[in-house]
Amino acid sequence: MRVQIFKHGNYLIAAIPSALSDDDLLELRDDLAKQVGECRASALIVDVTAWDVMDSFAVRIFRNMVQMIRLRGADTIIVGIQPEVAFAMVQLGLTLADVATALDLEEGIEYLERQKENRAFLTR
Amino acid sequence: MAIKEKQTLLQSVPESTVLLRELASHLRDNRIPLREEWTRRIIEVGLLTAMTREEIFAEATTVYDNYVALLETGSVEAIQAYAHDLSERIIQRGVDTQEVLGIVLLLRDVLARALFKKYQPDVVLFNLVLDAFEPAANRIAKTVGVGFVQERERTILQQQKAIRELSTPVLQVRDRMLILPIIGSIDPQRARKVTELLLRGIRAHRAKVVVIDITGVPSVDTAIANHLVQAVDASRLMGAAVIVTGVSPAFAQSLVTIGVDSTKMNTVGDLQGGIEAAEQLLGYKLIKISETTRNNNEK
Numbered sequence: 001m002r003v004q005i006f007k008h009g010n011y012l013i014a015a016i017p018s019a020l021s022d023d024d025l026l027e028l029r030d031d032l033a034k035q036v037g038e039c040r041a042s043a044l045i046v047d048v049t050a051w052d053v054m055d056s057f058a059v060r061i062f063r064n065m066v067q068m069i070r071l072r073g074a075d076t077i078i079v080g081i082q083p084e085v086a087f088a089m090v091q092l093g094l095t096l097a098d099v100a101t102a103l104d105l106e107e108g109i110e111y112l113e114r115q116k117e118n119r120a121f122l123t124r
Numbered sequence: 125m126a127i128k129e130k131q132t133l134l135q136s137v138p139e140s141t142v143l144l145r146e147l148a149s150h151l152r153d154n155r156i157p158l159r160e161e162w163t164r165r166i167i168e169v170g171l172l173t174a175m176t177r178e179e180i181f182a183e184a185t186t187v188y189d190n191y192v193a194l195l196e197t198g199s200v201e202a203i204q205a206y207a208h209d210l211s212e213r214i215i216q217r218g219v220d221t222q223e224v225l226g227i228v229l230l231l232r233d234v235l236a237r238a239l240f241k242k243y244q245p246d247v248v249l250f251n252l253v254l255d256a257f258e259p260a261a262n263r264i265a266k267t268v269g270v271g272f273v274q275e276r277e278r279t280i281l282q283q284q285k286a287i288r289e290l291s292t293p294v295l296q297v298r299d300r301m302l303i304l305p306i307i308g309s310i311d312p313q314r315a316r317k318v319t320e321l322l323l324r325g326i327r328a329h330r331a332k333v334v335v336i337d338i339t340g341v342p343s344v345d346t347a348i349a350n351h352l353v354q355a356v357d358a359s360r361l362m363g364a365a366v367i368v369t370g371v372s373p374a375f376a377q378s379l380v381t382i383g384v385d386s387t388k389m390n391t392v393g394d395l396q397g398g399i400e401a402a403e404q405l406l407g408y409k410l411i412k413i414s415e416t417t418r419n420n421n422e423k
Binding site for chain 1 (some may be wrong): 314319320323324326327330332345354355357358359360361364
């Protein structure tokens, strides 16, 4: 299953359809990590608005992916977690603690812009 | 007494229902002194203190007559109606339901003694009298008691339902800021409903900050603390920061007990402080319009 990946300036945006199998998820992770490198993107936005469930496997893969991409010098942010999914996740104790999250695409981009400014400020 | 004589005596003794009718009639004939006695006992034992002697006597008349009638006929429905009527009459006057059962039992005692006085010389007959009277009187007492317990339970269920339905509004007070004031006790069902409303509110209003105020939550335990932590975590997954206000010392203790990382939960003492902190997070600053500026503008 090929996932649509868009380029938005320095950012990569991946809108993930629902019902990805475990294998699809693994493939997606590797694919995205590769793309970030190839496009020399400074950040990846993963949009899961279409998801109605997020299980512990998906969470683990996402955290993997965030670390991999960070090692390649880019940020990742997960956007679009729906209320029902968020609720189910916290009940299972999956809090995605070390992963940035935002409400939607717009918020995600704004977050990344802020991060860029902060970094620019720190390295002055 | 020879067996044959005993049998003759037994044959000549009326059956239970007929006996009950006779007892009832005796108790009716003597109702004035017996009611007096009952009222005296009620006051002596210290029941119905919310009522005056005259009030007690007035109520006693109807209650007594109905009791005697019930002894005689005694269907369960009739007794339940009696109990219901009793509670309506007396509880209006600020009387406890326990007291109502108390006076019913006292009446039973008074009537039992009256029967003792009348039938005691004839031991066999007296035993038959008791055989008839006791089940009837017990049926009344039991039905009255059970009726009250059921009434109480009904009230409790209604109140629980009302508490559950206490609406928890999710209010937008600034652009991108929501306030969730929680009033009343939280059971798991309500906690779930509130969390759902909150998360949907975050999506609908695109909130970046949520202030959850728990000043109005009376009792705290680790279960409630857990629900709150879940609400905070879920809100964060949706990109909203949460500020919790109105945390009592007891609640703070619960949070520590369940091991909440205090750096992860943002708490502020009161709602005012919480709103100010939220505004700061959103980049707002409140500036008071000075007097001179206002005067200048008005000129």
